[in-house]
Amino acid sequence: MTAQTPNPTPQSPRKEQRTLTWAERLYLPEVLRGLRNTWRHLFRKPFTIDYDGTERASPLKYHTPRPGYRGEHYLKKDEDGHVKCVACFMCAAACPAECIHIEAAPTPPDWKDRERYPVRFEIDLLRCIYCGYCEEACPVDAIALSPTYNLCSVTREEKIYNCEKLLADGERYGLSLSTHRYRPDGVPGATPAAQGSAH
Amino acid sequence: MSTETPSAPAPAAPPAPLGPLPKPPLGPLPKPPPGLMTLRVNGKDHFIDPRKYRTLIEALHELGYPIPHFCYHPGLEPDGNCRMCCVNQRDVKTGQPLMTLNLANQPFTSYPKPVISCREPLDPRGMVIETETPEVIKGRQWVMEFFLINHPLDCPVCDKAGECALQDYSFLHGNADSRFQETKVEKAPKELSAPEQDYGIKLWTDRCILCSRCVRFLTEVSGTSELYIVKRGDRSEIDIAPGHWLNNPLMGNVVDICPVGALLDRRLIFTYRAWYFRITRSVCPACARGCNIIVDADKQCVRRLRPRENRDVNLWWMCDYGRHDFHYVNAKERVLLCRVDGAATTDIQGATRQVGARLKEFAQADPQSVAGLVSAWLTLEELHTFRQLFETLGSRQIGALAQPSTKDEVFPKFRIEADKNPNRAGLQLIFGADVEKNTAALIEGIQAGRIKALYLVSSMPHYTPPPELLEALKKLQYLVVQDILSGPLADAAHALLPGAAFAEKDGVFVNSRNRAQLLRRVIDPLGQGHDDLAVLQRVLQGAGAPDAKLLSAREVFRRMGATYPVLAGLTHRELGHKGLVLGK
Numbered sequence: 168m169t170a171q172t173p174n175p176t177p178q179s180p181r182k183e184q185r186t187l188t189w190a191e192r193l194y195l196p197e198v199l200r201g202l203r204n205t206w207r208h209l210f211r212k213p214f215t216i217d218y219d220g221t222e223r224a225s226p227l228k229y230h231t232p233r234p235g236y237r238g239e240h241y242l243k244k245d246e247d248g249h250v251k252c253v254a255c256f257m258c259a260a261a262c263p264a265e266c267i268h269i270e271a272a273p274t275p276p277d278w279k280d281r282e283r284y285p286v287r288f289e290i291d292l293l294r295c296i297y298c299g300y301c302e303e304a305c306p307v308d309a310i311a312l313s314p315t316y317n318l319c320s321v322t323r324e325e326k327i328y329n330c331e332k333l334l335a336d337g338e339r340y341g342l343s344l345s346t347h348r349y350r351p352d353g354v355p356g357a358t359p360a361a362q363g364s365a366h
Numbered sequence: 367m368s369t370e371t372p373s374a375p376a377p378a379a380p381p382a383p384l385g386p387l388p389k390p391p392l393g394p395l396p397k398p399p400p401g402l403m404t405l406r407v408n409g410k411d412h413f414i415d416p417r418k419y420r421t422l423i424e425a426l427h428e429l430g431y432p433i434p435h436f437c438y439h440p441g442l443e444p445d446g447n448c449r450m451c452c453v454n455q456r457d458v459k460t461g462q463p464l465m466t467l468n469l470a471n472q473p474f475t476s477y478p479k480p481v482i483s484c485r486e487p488l489d490p491r492g493m494v495i496e497t498e499t500p501e502v503i504k505g506r507q508w509v510m511e512f513f514l515i516n517h518p519l520d521c522p523v524c525d526k527a528g529e530c531a532l533q534d535y536s537f538l539h540g541n542a543d544s545r546f547q548e549t550k551v552e553k554a555p556k557e558l559s560a561p562e563q564d565y566g567i568k569l570w571t572d573r574c575i576l577c578s579r580c581v582r583f584l585t586e587v588s589g590t591s592e593l594y595i596v597k598r599g600d601r602s603e604i605d606i607a608p609g610h611w612l613n614n615p616l617m618g619n620v621v622d623i624c625p626v627g628a629l630l631d632r633r634l635i636f637t638y639r640a641w642y643f644r645i646t647r648s649v650c651p652a653c654a655r656g657c658n659i660i661v662d663a664d665k666q667c668v669r670r671l672r673p674r675e676n677r678d679v680n681l682w683w684m685c686d687y688g689r690h691d692f693h694y695v696n697a698k699e700r701v702l703l704c705r706v707d708g709a710a711t712t713d714i715q716g717a718t719r720q721v722g723a724r725l726k727e728f729a730q731a732d733p734q735s736v737a738g739l740v741s742a743w744l745t746l747e748e749l750h751t752f753r754q755l756f757e758t759l760g761s762r763q764i765g766a767l768a769q770p771s772t773k774d775e776v777f778p779k780f781r782i783e784a785d786k787n788p789n790r791a792g793l794q795l796i797f798g799a800d801v802e803k804n805t806a807a808l809i810e811g812i813q814a815g816r817i818k819a820l821y822l823v824s825s826m827p828h829y830t831p832p833p834e835l836l837e838a839l840k841k842l843q844y845l846v847v848q849d850i851l852s853g854p855l856a857d858a859a860h861a862l863l864p865g866a867a868f869a870e871k872d873g874v875f876v877n878s879r880n881r882a883q884l885l886r887r888v889i890d891p892l893g894q895g896h897d898d899l900a901v902l903q904r905v906l907q908g909a910g911a912p913d914a915k916l917l918s919a920r921e922v923f924r925r926m927g928a929t930y931p932v933l934a935g936l937t938h939r940e941l942g943h944k945g946l947v948l949g950k
Contacts, residue, residue, distance in 0.1 A: 253522060253523050254523075254636070255522035255523055256639045257522055260639070260641065271636040271637070272636055273635065273636060281523070282523070283523045283636055306522045307522075
């Protein structure tokens with residue numbers, strides 16, 4: 168390179184090799200010192216948690232995400248027990264990953280409060296990027312992102328959530344009627360069970 | 367609309383005060399060329415022909431000034447009830463705004479009088495118009511505010527959202543929030559068509575802004591006058607006489623011209639969102655008139671047809687027969703696979719090659735033992751390729767099928783043609799005027815055993831073959847059928863090839879007034895990716911035609927000028943969106 172860099176990054180000077188003392192060159196005292204550390208930690212309470220796989224049923228057992236955490240979606244119900252969604256496609260229109268698939272239909276005659284509801288509401292969580300735009304776009308506050316942070320599954324089909332699954336998730340969080348965002352304090356079911364968590 | 371006078375006490379939070387009136391334009395109007403008039407818009411002079419335009423708004427739109435409007439529609443008589451299109455006019459001589467007296471104030475004051483541009487006739491002596499003065503802009507904001515007082519603002523659940531004039535103008539001219547504190551007047555939705563009818567119009571009464579376009583359309587264009595406005599003031603609503611239903615073959619147009627989501631097609635309610643549609647300009651295939659349409663497709667599915675303006679063909683309208691005649695495109699009965707030797711196959715290249723070779727075998731034994739039947743639903747390019755095929759085979763036995771005609775339906779400003787075939791004129795252009803009369807002779811030839819092989823290209827969605835034809839087809843040694851829907855013809859075939867519906871192909875239709883119009887591909891061909899033209903070209907290759915190539919419809923049409931003098935020099939690009947009359 169002929170052109171000189173105006174402000175060259177200073178190279179860190181090579182650390183001078185410290186000559187080891189005679190005791191250090193023996194190695195044995197150092198090994199024993201390390202072993203002492205090992206034994207000390209062996210009798211302490213572990214930092215890791217015993218992950219028994221039941222976490223799907225109670226997602227907040229081990230860890231409570233911070234407010235505003237964007238995990239898996241859920242749908243809310245209204246006072247009559249119907250899905251709050253009116254199938255307006257605003258979430259699907261706002262979705263940058265195009266992972267929300269809705270089919271709208273006229274409501275059954277006994278739904279007095281509105282004329283339109285989703286006969287099919289599917290979220291392809293494999294495509295979802297958890298940006299939360301769907302929640303912001305929703306004009307009736309029907310969809311929200313839950314604190315469920317565990318996003319793994321065994322099959323691909325499991326990750327395509329339909330309306331029933333999303334409503335059941337909402338019931339499980341006890342958030343189905345709430346009109347505010349998820350908050351860990353004050354919302355039933357959202358308090359962490361494992362107090363000993365070291366996080 | 368009220369106006370703030372200078373003496374009125376200022377409100378607590380005045381919304382953007384009116385600026386001073388702009389300076390009058392300098393200088394007298396320039397003298398126009400003979401026959402024209404001078405129209406000065408926002409200080410710029412235009413010379414226009416006053417006889418060409420019905421009212422001021424048409425001239426302004428043509429000159430590129432986007433005057434907002436709700437009640438005005440170029441195809442209907444101007445009404446001037448919405449007051450959205452108001453502009454300022456100045457006196458030509460003095461340059462002062464036209465004033466009106468405000469009788470509500472003592473002593474009387476006067477203020478600039480806006481003119482309703484959709485009702486204002488053009489003055490051949492010259493006009494000075496201002497479209498973007500503070501008064502005009504303020505006036506639009508007030509009009510929008512009044513419209514939105516009782517509008518339910520249910521855009522998320524309204525099907526019109528995304529293509530709604532009220533929504534668009536609210537973004538452009540409206541306020542972010544409403545000052546209206548009182549309760550909105552609630553009006554229940556009502557069915558305008560008989561509930562037991564499968565197709566009809568539903569009225570969301572509360573969304574209506576009473577522009578009266580639907581009322582005027584049904585009075586002027588269809589002449590049936592089913593709808594009218596009842597009650598007064600903010601309780602006014604569109605209604606239909608008790609015991610009567612909205613039921614005429616043009617009623618679908620009121621859904622298109624409704625500027626809001628008040629009138630909706632019952633078949634389409636809640637099935638679409640306008641912003642997902644891919645829009646393609648095409649031609650309606652349902653009759654010989656060839657109404658210019660827009661095909662709205664979502665992914666690979668045709669969802670809606672609606673008319674587009676062509677003042678030489680269909681004005682702004684189309685009939686409901688054509689509007690709803692697209693469900694066969696994505697129907698379950700579509701022929702998607704080829705069938706040769708009694709087995710269905712996806713190998714369309716092999717199947718077409720085999721069909722071409724078999725036809726050639728028959729032709730080599732006796733050229734007149736091979737016959738062809740085309741339909742009046744094929745484009746010019748396809749018919750031309752079919753003709754090339756039979757020139758290659760050496761046979762002249764070509765007949766044609768067509769869907770039966772009904773009766774003309776005549777309305778005051780619209781006519782639905784009796785001939786239900788989109789390209790009968792094109793068929794006669796390619797094969798001569800008496801091609802359909804050959805069909806009887808062909809059937810006779812088949813019955814007599816003179817004709818042994820037949821290539822039948824139908825692609826007609828509503829064709830019921832006559833029993834004598836079906837009877838004759840049984841006697842054939844080799845029958846090739848190319849069709850879009852499975853039915854008796856497809857069942858009778860020894861070799862079946864998939865056809866393409868109107869939304870899957872490019873091409874040219876010639877309508878009953880000899881106007882060549884462009885049909886455009888909307889979705890990919892469902893039959894193994896081949897439309898009718900590609901299938902015919904592959905059969906032509908299989909029949910051993912020299913220099914037979916796979917060409918696009920555009921290229922085939924360009925080359926057709928050499929064969930047909932009336933098409934000489936024409937290309938798809940030249941036909942454009944509105945078509946051209948042939949031989950002119």
